[in-house]
Structures are given as C-alpha cells and as structure tokens.
Amino acid sequence: MQFSTSVIATALLGLVAAQKVHVVSVSSANKSLAFYPDNLKPAVGDMIQFQFLAGNHSVVQSNFDNPCTPIQQHDSTQKGMFSGYMNVAASAATGMIPTYTMNVTTDKPLWLYCSQGKHCQAGMVMVLNENTAANASRSLAAFKELSAKAPQNLDPFAIGSTTGGATPTGAVGGTTSTIPSPTGSASGTPAQALGSMVSVSAWTGLLSIAAALAML
Numbered sequence: 140m141q142f143s144t145s146v147i148a149t150a151l152l153g154l155v156a157a158q159k160v161h162v163v164s165v166s167s168a169n170k171s172l173a174f175y176p177d178n179l180k181p182a183v184g185d186m187i188q189f190q191f192l193a194g195n196h197s198v199v200q201s202n203f204d205n206p207c208t209p210i211q212q213h214d215s216t217q218k219g220m221f222s223g224y225m226n227v228a229a230s231a232a233t234g235m236i237p238t239y240t241m242n243v244t245t246d247k248p249l250w251l252y253c254s255q256g257k258h259c260q261a262g263m264v265m266v267l268n269e270n271t272a273a274n275a276s277r278s279l280a281a282f283k284e285l286s287a288k289a290p291q292n293l294d295p296f297a298i299g300s301t302t303g304g305a306t307p308t309g310a311v312g313g314t315t316s317t318i319p320s321p322t323g324s325a326s327g328t329p330a331q332a333l334g335s336m337v338s339v340s341a342w343t344g345l346l347s348i349a350a351a352l353a354m355l
Contacts, residue, residue, distance in 0.1 A: 158185065190236055
C-alpha cells in the first residue's frame with residue numbers, strides 16, 4: 140500500500156503540535172538558586188524540559204508535606220523522578236547545555252526541588268499543577284516556607300532508592316540529553332527560547348518516519 144508522504148507528515152505534525160513542551164531553566168547565568176518558571180500548569184501528555192544553565196543542580200520529586208526529600212522515602216508505592224546531577228561546566232567546553240525531559244502523566248500537583256547542598260532550603264523548589272482551588276494552604280509559597288525549615292536535603296541515592304541509574308522508572312520518568320548552548324544571550328537571563336529545539340528535533344524525527352512509511 141502506498142502512502143503519500145505529505146499526508147503522513149501532516150498527520151504526524153498534528154501529533155507534534157498536540158504534545159506541548161514546557162521549558163524550565165534550572166538556575167541562570169548568574170548562578171541563582173531558582174527554577175524559571177517555578178509554577179507551571181501542564182496538561183497530561185505534555186513534556187517538561189529542564190535546561191541546566193549553571194552550577195551543578197538536580198530536579199527531584201517530593202511531596203508537599205515532606206519537602207527536600209524524595210517522595211519514595213515517605214510512600215513506597217511511588218518511584219518519583221530524579222534527573223541526576225547536571226554539572227554545567229562539564230558540558231560548557233563542548234558548547235552544550237545538559238537537559239532532562241519528563242513526561243507529565245497526571246494533572247495532580249507535583250512538587251519538585253534541587254537536592255544539591257541546601258538549595259532546597261534556599262528556595263530552589265517548584266510545582267506543576269498547583270491546585271489552590273482545592274486546598275488554599277497547598278500553594279508554592281507555602282511549600283517554600285516548609286522547605287526553608289526542612290532539616291535535611293536528600294536525593295534518592297541518599298535513601299538507597301535507585302538501582303543503577305539516575306532516572307527511576309515510574310509515572311514521571313524522563314530522559315537526559317544535551318542541546319546547543321545559545322550565543323549572545325544576556326547574562327543572568329534564563330534561556331526559555333531553547334524549548335523550540337525540542338519541537339524541531341521531534342518534527343525532524345517524525346519526518347524521517349513519514350518518509351520510511353511512504354516507501355511501504
């Protein structure tokens with residue numbers, strides 16, 4: 140059976156458009172301890188790409204009541220998400236930026252933090268799908284207050300919950316990669332525009348699939 144490449148490509152383009160990619164800058168050129176943005180409302184099926192711009196940071200899933208500790212420490216049924224530590228200096232020499240991309244599979248709030256040093260206590264936390272309409276006390280501002288008082292800052296390795304990898308499988312597992320570093324960006328300005336590269340990459344791959352199908 141012959142398929143029109145243009146027809147297949149059009150159909151695949153619709154799939155790419157339906158899957159939105161949200162870009163989160165981890166720190167910035169001035170080495171700030173923050174995520175940019177730190178409050179997002181992605182839909183189920185969307186992707187979050189964390190772009191590590193400075194320092195040596197991580198992204199770990201916690202829960203609201205126990206900030207700065209992996210979610211699986213308090214709920215054995217959860218495997219959570221852990222990006223691993225991304226040392227930006229190690230990639231800078233090659234002109235690349237480390238990234239970690241996760242899939243969003245729930246519309247419930249997901250609480251995230253950096254497990255490096257005392258970064259979590261310093262306010263390096265964020266939330267996906269904050270729902271203050273359901274519970275006004277569970278806001279990002281309240282999570283930051285709890286984080287500031289957390290007695291320790293742990294990653295999944297510290298509690299022995301990872302086995303041979305920095306990305307546990309589960310509802311919000313993800314993948315690590317690198318992307319080209321932008322040129323001429325302002326100092327201290329998170330590189331939000333780099334998110335477009337994900338769509339370009341995905342589209343290029345889907346065109347290749349479309350071409351292969353057309354040969355059938």
